[in-house]
Amino acid sequence: MEFYDVAIIGLGPAGSILARFLDSRYRVIAIDKKCGEEGGFQKPCGGLISSEAQKVLASFDLPLPKELLVDPQIFAVKTIDLKSRLIQHYQRCYINLDRHKFDLWLESLIPSGVEIHSHAVCKQIKRDKSGFAVTYSENGDIDTIHAKYLVGADGANSLVRRTFFPNKKIRQYLAIQQWFTETHQNPFYSCIFDPETTDCCAWSISKDRQFIYGGAFPAKHAKERFERQKQKLEKIGFRFGKPLKTEACLVLRPFAPWEFCCGEDNVFLIGEAAGFVSPSSLEGISSALVSAKGLSSVLNSGSGNLNRRYWVGTMGLRMKLFLKMLKCPFMYRPFLRRLVMKSGLQSIKMK
Numbered sequence: 001m002e003f004y005d006v007a008i009i010g011l012g013p014a015g016s017i018l019a020r021f022l023d024s025r026y027r028v029i030a031i032d033k034k035c036g037e038e039g040g041f042q043k044p045c046g047g048l049i050s051s052e053a054q055k056v057l058a059s060f061d062l063p064l065p066k067e068l069l070v071d072p073q074i075f076a077v078k079t080i081d082l083k084s085r086l087i088q089h090y091q092r093c094y095i096n097l098d099r100h101k102f103d104l105w106l107e108s109l110i111p112s113g114v115e116i117h118s119h120a121v122c123k124q125i126k127r128d129k130s131g132f133a134v135t136y137s138e139n140g141d142i143d144t145i146h147a148k149y150l151v152g153a154d155g156a157n158s159l160v161r162r163t164f165f166p167n168k169k170i171r172q173y174l175a176i177q178q179w180f181t182e183t184h185q186n187p188f189y190s191c192i193f194d195p196e197t198t199d200c201c202a203w204s205i206s207k208d209r210q211f212i213y214g215g216a217f218p219a220k221h222a223k224e225r226f227e228r229q230k231q232k233l234e235k236i237g238f239r240f241g242k243p244l245k246t247e248a249c250l251v252l253r254p255f256a257p258w259e260f261c262c263g264e265d266n267v268f269l270i271g272e273a274a275g276f277v278s279p280s281s282l283e284g285i286s287s288a289l290v291s292a293k294g295l296s297s298v299l300n301s302g303s304g305n306l307n308r309r310y311w312v313g314t315m316g317l318r319m320k321l322f323l324k325m326l327k328c329p330f331m332y333r334p335f336l337r338r339l340v341m342k343s344g345l346q347s348i349k350m351k
């Protein structure tokens, strides 16, 4: 029987940053279903690093290698209200990158003392007298390890959250993205609002001569809604053609502060597993990084009620996300959105 101090489920941005910053006195195992090869699991994502995430990476002293970047870098988002056909451009300083490479790069920064199991899927977790028994499959074999602390860094559909906090519900959507060959004359980003198909938003991103169109839709009839919105966009000049790839996954969109779940009794949730995603933009990488670093500091100190200290430590993050909840009506209520867009406030005048 193998015993560890900490078992981390998931090595997206949250899990990798936690594994990087945990003290070397801990025996740590990290289990993740991704692998470096083509064809393996890749997180569907826009791959845009917000200025908040850039600031967090800067505070970790982690400069991005240029190999992660894609072409082009764009500094405005074309915001479209589909029903009224209002369009405004807003300045955004995103870094446009290859999300899968970004995940693999973060994973490469984990110290060699951490035992990483990539391409391994966590199947079941139970409490036992050592703390937790974690069962996972790897290369067709099933193994069980034991750990004192359990960290759910396993994203929107977190097995850890579903196992230990099944009653902690959080608003969720099905995110669908399709990739096309880029045929627009000028590459662009867009953010699309269309209440007829979704009360959330959709987006498009040009990336290395490809064009990604995606959106977050209520699970019921999500694919039909996606296709309907695509048809509407074609009428205003979007060009799609034959999809090169279609991907889908859950995305969380917290509606109220009580939907966040940081964990209890030596179970800790970080990143999207905790619900730390912006309800206004669905941006989640910055919150994944911040919550992971926060948990590493709490575990490294090793004193007091660790769950309580982690909960207190995420107060600032939860407050920031709560403020974004308050911003939502101005983006998502058609009347208010149109008022804001028509006012031209903070928009860029396109030449």
Ligand SMILES: Cc1cc2nc3c(=O)[nH]c(=O)nc-3n(C[C@H](O)[C@H](O)[C@H](O)COP(=O)(O)OP(=O)(O)OC[C@H]3O[C@@H](n4cnc5c(N)ncnc54)[C@H](O)[C@@H]3O)c2cc1C
Pocket (backbone or CB within 6 Å): 009, 010, 011, 012, 013, 014, 015, 031, 032, 033, 034, 041, 043, 044, 045, 046, 047, 048, 049, 050, 053, 120, 121, 122, 123, 153, 154, 155, 156, 158, 159, 175, 176, 177, 214, 249, 250, 251, 270, 271, 272, 273, 276, 277, 282, 283, 284, 285, 286, 288
């Ligand atoms: C379509 C889409 C577009 C998005 N675009 C952006 C964007 O442009 N910018 C931005 O900041 N945010 C974006 N987000 C949100 C962002 O992707 C997430 O908030 C962020 O990835 C959360 O990081 P995380 O580490 O918490 O979880 P994840 O990145 O989801 O990582 C979870 C990890 O857990 C692993 N895992 C899950 N279950 C298991 C299991 N049972 N066994 C083993 N491993 C497991 C997965 O392999 C994965 O590596 C987008 C989300 C979606 C859905």
